[in-house]
Amino acid sequence: MRFPDLVPQLKAALPELRGRLTANQPLADITWFRVGGPAQVFYAPADADDLAYFRAGIPTDLQVIVIGLGSNLLVRDGGVPGVVIRLGRGFSQVAIEPGHRIRCGTAVPDVKLARAAADAGISGLAFYRGIPGSVGGALRMNGGAHGRETKDVLVEARAVDPQGRQHALSLADMDFTYRHCGIPADWTFTEAVFQGMPGEPAEILQQMSEVAEYREANQPIKDRTGGSTFKNPPGDSAWKLIDAAGCRGLRVGGAKVSELHCNFLINDGNATAEDIERLGETVRARVRQTSGVVLQWEIVRIGLARDGKLTGEALAEMTVG
Ligand SMILES: Cc1cc2nc3c(=O)[nH]c(=O)nc-3n(C[C@H](O)[C@H](O)[C@H](O)COP(=O)(O)OP(=O)(O)OC[C@H]3O[C@@H](n4cnc5c(N)ncnc54)[C@H](O)[C@@H]3O)c2cc1C
Numbered sequence: 001m002r003f004p005d006l007v008p009q010l011k012a013a014l015p016e017l018r019g020r021l022t023a024n025q026p027l028a029d030i031t032w033f034r035v036g037g038p039a040q041v042f043y044a045p046a047d048a049d050d051l052a053y054f055r056a057g058i059p060t061d062l063q064v065i066v067i068g069l070g071s072n073l074l075v076r077d078g079g080v081p082g083v084v085i086r087l088g089r090g091f092s093q094v095a096i097e098p099g100h101r102i103r104c105g106t107a108v109p110d111v112k113l114a115r116a117a118a119d120a121g122i123s124g125l126a127f128y129r130g131i132p133g134s135v136g137g138a139l140r141m142n143g144g145a146h147g148r149e150t151k152d153v154l155v156e157a158r159a160v161d162p163q164g165r166q167h168a169l170s171l172a173d174m175d176f177t178y179r180h181c182g183i184p185a186d187w188t189f190t191e192a193v194f195q196g197m198p199g200e201p202a203e204i205l206q207q208m209s210e211v212a213e214y215r216e217a218n219q220p221i222k223d224r225t226g227g228s229t230f231k232n233p234p235g236d237s238a239w240k241l242i243d244a245a246g247c248r249g250l251r252v253g254g255a256k257v258s259e260l261h262c263n264f265l266i267n268d269g270n271a272t273a274e275d276i277e278r279l280g281e282t283v284r285a286r287v288r289q290t291s292g293v294v295l296q297w298e299i300v301r302i303g304l305a306r307d308g309k310l311t312g313e314a315l316a317e318m319t320v321g
Pocket residue numbers: 032065066067068069070071072073087106130131132133134135136137138139140141142143144145187188189190219220221225226227228300
């Protein structure tokens with residue numbers, strides 16, 4: 001699967017661009033599920049100013065998606081038309097600030113944020129030890145675990161909009177709800193400031209070890225997965241509904257519902273993105289049949305199906321008897 005190469009045209013229109021542009025960059029290697037097609041254009045900005053210049057200078061009808069560490073992402077088999085942005089080195093700074101605050105770039109892995117906080121004697125961020133995404137992904141998903149969410153610790157963020165304007169956003173601006181952020185989906189977060197409390201590094205490191213041990217025992221963290229597949233419906237648990245619908249261990253092609261945690265889907269070795277999406281939709285349909293609850297995807301699905309193939313609920317209609 002290859003898209004027409006747009007890179008020469010973009011380079012010509014953006015002579016001062018400092019970031020890297022690549023045509024038809026495979027994405028499977030940089031997502032947890034290890035499936036899916038390429039990005040038509042893959043852009044790694046040098047820094048926030050470079051990103052702003054890029055956004056202001058590209059055709060307005062070119063679709064742009066940003067990805068982080070791909071831990072909550074399903075890239076479809078036909079790849080992603082338009083531009084996929086992935087932040088790298090220019091967004092990986094971490095700085096300790098007065099008042100038990102940490103400022104960091106949004107390419108920083110959550111685990112690294114947790115560790116930097118522990119080293120600096122800042123408590124309250126240990127829960128990030130268990131989330132294998134980036135700070136950008138945590139802002140977009142209001143990532144949370146062990147009773148805390150990003151909305152409990154964020155002070156402010158910075159973002160670049162599709163016109164290339166840079167914004168400072170307060171916690172209220174982020175309009176966080178469960179696994180959701182109210183900032184438009186086509187804005188890219190570039191920086192964040194977190195508030196912690198004074199703490200003892202040894203105690204915080206101990207908390208982080210406990211988080212890691214809990215994960216190892218209860219989640220398939222060594223598998224090719226996308227984390228929780230569906231959001232918990234109000235007052236209920238997605239995994240309980242999935243279990244009650246008899247879906248634990250269910251298979252479609254190379255995709256399987258985890259035996260360890262049945263709200264996790266696993267690429268068992270040779271799954272396609274279509275197998276995984278079809279399995280997810282089959283689970284949704286069975287849960288709807290048995291409990292009446294319509295589960296909402298937490299995993300973000302991007303890109304096109306392979307030629308002529310279906311996506312979304314249409315996949316399940318053919319599978320569920
Ligand atoms: C084993 C495992 C365990 C997990 N446990 C948890 C958990 O306990 N709690 C939890 O909340 N999540 C969990 N997740 C899901 C996932 O780690 C989080 O949702 C994480 O915040 C996603 O970050 P990411 O960088 O991987 O984003 P991606 O998966 O790459 O992208 C997810 C979304 O974030 C957007 N995004 C990424 N970066 C930016 C940016 N810079 N600006 C704007 N938007 C951006 C993308 O467009 C996409 O919509 C788990 C996943 C796995 C695989």
